Amino acid sequence: MLQQISASELVLMKIIWKNGGGALYSYIMEELEKEESSWKKNTVLTLLSRLVSKKYLKTKKIGRRNEYIALVKEQEYQAEQIHSFVDTVYEGNVKGLVSTLLQQDIISADELKEIERFWAGDNE
Amino acid sequence: MSEFVKMLLALSLSGTLLLSATLILKKFYKNLFSRCWQYYILLLVAARFLLPVVFDYNITGYLYGMAVNAWQDNMPDETVTDVKSTANIKETKEIKKVIGIKETQTDIKNNIKQDIKNTAKNIPFYSYLLNGIKGIYKYCFYIWLIPAVVLIVHKISVYRGFINYIRATGTPVQDIATLNLLAEFGEKLGIKKAVELYCSPAVSSPVLAGFFRPYIIIPASHIEDKKLFYVFLHELVHYKRRDIFYKWFIQIIICVHWFNPFTRLLSKEVNKACELSCDEAVISMLDKNERRVYGDTLLSFVQTKETYKNPLGTVTLTEGAKQLKERLGAIMYFKKKSAIIKIATVIVTIIICFNFLAAGAYAARNRQDSTEVIKNTDNIKNKEDINLRGDNRLISYRQRGFYCSPYIFEMGWDLREEEEKLYPYKAKVILDDDSGIIVHFDDKIKKYCKDKEVLNAAGRLVSSIKKNNTIIKIPLVTRVTYVKPEDIPDYAEKYYKKGDLIGFTALFPELSKEERSRYLNKMYNSDNRIVFFASVTENIDRDLFLTYLDKSSEGTKKVNFFSVLASYAKYEDLKYYIKKSYKSGDTARFAILSGYMSVKDKKKWLAKAKKDKKTAFCAILTDK
Incomplete structure (x- = not known):
């Protein structure tokens, strides 16, 4: 049974799904800017870490950058x-x-x- | 008492002294110096409770030394008793033999103490009481450990309970605008980590929690955006300065020093200083109108509802109305510090840092003690000097070698009652006066405890030692070697070559006078074996003794031999050498001899040295 996620969390999940189930943090930020949202860096990080703790995402370190990989299709x-x-x-x-x-x-x-x-x- | 507990008590005392001194100073600097400084200086004071960093001479070392001495005087200490009662009877010589070269001036004092102690021991109730204290003394490490562990576990579980409660009742804030506000301040303050934001009805005032994954918990009631702004600023400053770590640092001090009520005072003072300095940091970023709003914000969160009050190990925005008044006052009277205040701050910092070191800890005393011990063992390297206690006490249990035809015995008799259990092999030995005594045997030689011949010889040995008025309570034999009387010279030669000090010392008195003279000559001249020489000194014939004393009083090389011989000489004999060394300007030997001088003679020589303007000699005579 999956936990419920909020609308803003879903926005992030959709970006990751669209990118083939995995995305770098910088890519997510670029996509958000295209959609003209005014989300701050730490706001996005907070939401992403909530998704991680809800088991929708996992992180993979690539050098010093974090890649977010979807655990849920x-x-x-x-x-x-x-x-x-x-x-x-x-x-x-x-x-x-x-x-x-x-x-x-x-x-x-x-x-x-x-x-x-x-x-x-x-x-x- | 284990060294650890001693150190802990010393740190506790040291920390308390420094805390008191700082709180007295605080009366003067409270409204003058920056709150941030006041906070960190208190943390420095707190560090005194945990860090054994020291000066060589310090207040705690001094106080502690006094306390330990007083304590030891009240302890029923068997080893001390035996050594000292021997001392009573056989004057100071015996003590030197047993302890090594140490203690001459304190003997009289010790003897008095000993008399008091012996009297005390005759009163059963008193000795019973002393034994009771001794029992507690042994377990004091556990007496400390158990409450400390219980307290730490309790604190951690209370903290976890709070966190779980927040998780269960609270919800993550979803509103992007609020999250953005928090993120914006985080970026402004240079915080890289994303700070999680929870909303919970369980708190009435905003709380910061979490070590590595920080989260701010705000009350469920609606908070205006304007106020949220200040709440975030305040909590993020706390996070940036790692105040949660400092809070737990203080909590650990409370657990470790649970027996010290001053740690609670410390905790209270640190909490207050922490909030005041955080306020200071926040308002330095604000203008006058904003400060007023900040004050309003603090006021609006004064705890009135029955919710979690001051959750342990977290940082709350407001911790009670009383403290709030001071904080509001500080906000209104905030001004930048002038140059003079800054200089004064530096001066007080130096004073407190100096106090930090001067308050000291027990470790410094310990270091001094151990150097003394090294000095002692340097002089006489007793490999048989078994230190059964395992600490650095000077008075230790020592084994010596004896020959009682046809066996060499290595025996000691200062075994303490609790150590008796370590040697389960024992036998009753009948003495010359038909009384019996239990003799313990070491594990290695347990077979002898049933050997009648050996037990007979041991009985004769104990009787002969007792004849010299030596009190033998619990003898322990650690070596038995069979040596036929006619083989003694051969064995002595073998032991001397092998460096078997015990064996050789045991056989030495059995040798002929010519043989003894030959060995002494070898030790003194060709081989320079001071350790062997020292261990047989008491058995040297008087004419030979005086010859060597005279020989060793010349030149620079044989001072160590002179030191050993002097400790066994009669004071009458030494008087001549005092004069001689004074005339020839031999400070080394004069220093050795000054230790044996009577008070009257010391005064006489001091007056003379002053008159002759011989400052080196004056220094020796005035040196305690």
């Missing part, structure tokens, strides 16, 4: 999140989730059909 994280979401909001009832998606036009009937076909084909 993006898909794993998404799966975990959707499970906990369904559990907490729909009490484990996936139908409820799908009906909300349809009602809110987040997903169209055609798309749903396609998914059903895909699901049936997968189970043959």
